[in-house]
Amino acid sequence: MEMSWAFMEKENRLRRENGLERENRLGRENGLERENRLERENGLERENRPERENGLERESGLIKNSRLAKEQLCVVNTTGSSLDGMASGTNSPAITDRAEKIFSTADVSAQNMDILPARAAQGGNTMGLMEKLGILTDSAKYDVACTSSGVERKGNGRDLGNCVKEGICHSFSSDGRCISLLKILMTNECVYDCKYCVNRKSNDVPRATFTPDEVCKLTIEFYRRNYIEGLFLSSGIFESPTRTMELIYRTLYLLRNRYRFNGYVHVKAIPGAPPELIQMTGFLADRMSVNLELPTAEGLRELAPNKHRRNILTPMRQIQNGIKVNQHDLTVYRHAPKFVAGGQSTQMIIGATGESDYQILNVAESLYQRFDLKRVFYSAFVKVNEDKALPALPGGPPLKREHRLYQADWLLRFYGFQAQELLDEKRPFFNVLLDPKEDWAVRHLEQFPVEVNRASYELLLRVPGIGVRSAQRIVAARRSARLRFEDLKRIGVVLKRALYFITCGGRMMYPTRLEEDYIVRNLTSEKDRVQFGSDGMSYRQMSLFDDGQYNIKPDPGDVCRVVTGQM
């Protein structure tokens, strides 16, 4: 043991005295890695160095041809080491080639390369990292998606990081939401004027823009300390969608290729940006999302004058197709680079415009069906601006409504329900007291009770108190034995809720009445339920999902959001 400690000591001495030797031995020798290490060792003071020194100045107006453009794009914002070293660091030929091709054809190259104008560069000069982080976290917090799920990627023995399929939450903020990713905006210097948004152009709020390097450093240093699972990078519109997307792409490029980060990355695709840029970014990200913002085109017109429904759906379609093509490629070439492996998601703001739950659920359903989205997130509207176009919301953000939508969303995805079964034109809003599945069941009492020893799997799934896992287990277990109520309990059925809807061997558990009012009264009796409220939400509220330990295993990210009502 002592030997090993000595080994570690020696390692460190070696590293301290001569970074080069060690890097050599590890077979990682190239200018980039070394420089990266040096930078890390130099600590924070470097991070506030002006952009000019960081080589940004070099790029503006200097780019003569596409090859140089590519290099600039790849290595922007380095700390003044030679271009040769950097070029050798970009050891992902597929990406580099693609970059070269695209930048030799697309009009996003040359003249648009000076992404950060002097204003931002000076910002880098004067504003501390802490202040920037504060502003750009504050601006990003209303984005609800924070899962790090959907990708399983083992470490490669060389780079920093891996990905765990179920995702990992690392902390919980004082609103009870999970902190899984470093969720920040690239910039809040936004040229758009969305009425619901705190960063809109017409607001007088502090503005800041990260440099790609700053984002990378924060990600790496937070990740090494196990604060986060990765990066969630969103952005306001910096001058134009194209420039914004370029900035995001550069950041990801640096993070993956220079900082050698192998953890989870979720980025926004900016509507209106060139498809080539979105495509390239997709090869560096684990998840991408385009925000639908508001459920309908009318809502969008009303509150987000610079955004258009079609602009939003175009990149969504592009990413969907990209994923499809990539899946095919991956079956042919196992080592083909992966494109948005964790799938695509979106989010809508609930309660800023007048849509009904029924409309919203229909939109979600068609997003799942027509765009193959992995997740649709719902974000209870928080009123941050005074604007007569916005609703008053005296009761605060519509959290209860958001919660019901998440539950219904779950029914669409895992329980075989369709939107029009849960709601319709005449009943366009969810019941406040019952969850959507209970609500459906009491309105369809003609289908109950079902005999658990015979009922089809699909029908079992519709019984309140029976989840996906317990339905599966019932089907498996009844092959070998006739099930009794005790067995159901062991399997994980929540009998308290299910007993009104099932028979076992032809008998009900207790004599009950199959009457809507009677059942509703019992299902909603106070003592069984924790109340919704601004405080103290608990697992118990996941009435849809709490059929004991055997329920379908949602990823931890999902669990916390089920609980916070924003699963």
Added chain:
Amino acid sequence: MRVYQCEDSLEGVCTAIYRAYEDHAEHRDTWIRVDKELMLFGEYIPVETDLERAEKVMRTLRRRFGQEDYESLGLALTTPVPEKAQAVYQTVAYGLRAALPPGHLLDHQTDQYVLQTFQLAKKAGREYGQLREFLRFRELDRGILYAENAPKCNVLPYVMVHFADRFPQEDFAVRDIGRGLMGVHPAGGEWYLTDSEQLLRALRQVGYSAREMAYEELFRYFCHKIAIKERRNIGLQNQMMPKRFQKYTIEFAKKT
């Protein structure tokens, strides 16, 4: 009634299982214990851990029950529950006798030992998950990352596997305060466990790196800023993140 008394480890219990099979024991009338408490009327047989035999048993378990169930057996043995060895032993005996196919060992929860093993594994699995989430490293001088915690279950090895895969080129150490154990991972090397006091002292002498406090402050600020005050819900926060883990995280702990 026969009682095999073995070391409190996966290898110890596996050696005892080997012995029980070697002796053609009547399983339902045989015990494996990792604690020293005596049972009345027992014939006590001390078992020395034998890595070769343990390895054989472990291979068999992995082959017969599949990797996932094998890991569950291992996790069950990390719990601080004295009856765990008996539960695992009887579960294994049950599974081998019934020739259960891989992945189905823990389905048969009508058996009390299988159920107990399942519950123990779940408990340890949850704690392992929590450490993956809530463990916090602090950077010492020379870039060494150091974390400590006091888990109820002995899940440190599992934790080390996770972080070794994640941080292959970092020097890091994770200390289980309660057990006085430390997992050490030299950059680019293999990790190991140690209870060396000397190593701990040496580590303690290394101060925090110059920028450590700055990054801790940045993260604290981030956690503060990411919360939406209109949704404030401290009860939920505490429920999702148990207090006993909060105290080891830098965002909750008092500044040091």
